[in-house]
Amino acid sequence: AQSVTQLGSHVSVSEGALVLLRCNYSSSVPPYLFWYVQYPNQGLQLLLKYTSAATLVKGINDFEAEFKKSETSFHLTKPSAHMSDAAEYFCAVTLISGGYQKVTFGIGTKLQVIP
Amino acid sequence: DVKVTQSSRYLVKRTGEKVFLECVQDMDHENMFWYRQDPGLGLRLIYFSYDVKMKEKGDIPEGYSVSREKKERFSLILESASTNQTSMYLCATRRRDRVDQPQHFGDGTRLSIL
Numbered sequence: 001a002q003s004v005t006q007l008g009s010h011v012s013v014s015e016g017a018l019v020l021l022r023c024n025y026s027s028s029v030p031p032y033l034f035w036y037v038q039y040p041n042q043g044l045q046l047l048l049k050y051t052s053a054a055t056l057v058k059g060i061n062d063f064e065a066e067f068k069k070s071e072t073s074f075h076l077t078k079p080s081a082h083m084s085d086a087a088e089y090f091c092a093v094t095l096i097s098g099g100y101q102k103v104t105f106g107i108g109t110k111l112q113v114i115p
Numbered sequence: 116d117v118k119v120t121q122s123s124r125y126l127v128k129r130t131g132e133k134v135f136l137e138c139v140q141d142m143d144h145e146n147m148f149w150y151r152q153d154p155g156l157g158l159r160l161i162y163f164s165y166d167v168k169m170k171e172k173g174d175i176p177e178g179y180s181v182s183r184e185k186k187e188r189f190s191l192i193l194e195s196a197s198t199n200q201t202s203m204y205l206c207a208t209r210r211r212d213r214v215d216q217p218q219h220f221g222d223g224t225r226l227s228i229l
Contacts, residue, residue: 105158
């Protein structure tokens, strides 16, 4: 069975500060991992994805994430928060299960950026 | 860019009504998905379809059905709406058999059942 745990349903940072959103997964096989962002009243958009090519993945808007197999983690970071980063962020894992591609999402982390 | 269009952004219906939510995509993707999103619960998969006329139950199919008569259209049906089905509903698509590919989402339908 696979699962995704996002630690912290709400995170607040000051503008210009480091953003760190945590994601841990459980999977018996190598996973494909994704981070999505959801702005208010919109659907989810892809930020970045891990597909085993490189452990450090760079995404849009200066976000990046590092896959750490030993820690089963895929934390999302950004060096300097911007007001426009205020949104909800979802970590997701995709595996082949029963012949289908099963996607499991975390519960999401709402990021607040304080001026 | 993939475009996934959900027919309504906001919808208000009454208990017991039959409700149709429509999703249309323009990228010829085989896989289509319906999720509901609730605070504190994240996204939960209701149904998915891996091709025309094919459907599979997700994690919470009770009270819902789906229809996929054409590749570009995937409909979610609430057979007899209840207040606990008030939620945000998201449609998504993905190319078949590409585990490394992301899903592409519509903007969602916020459904209220009174």
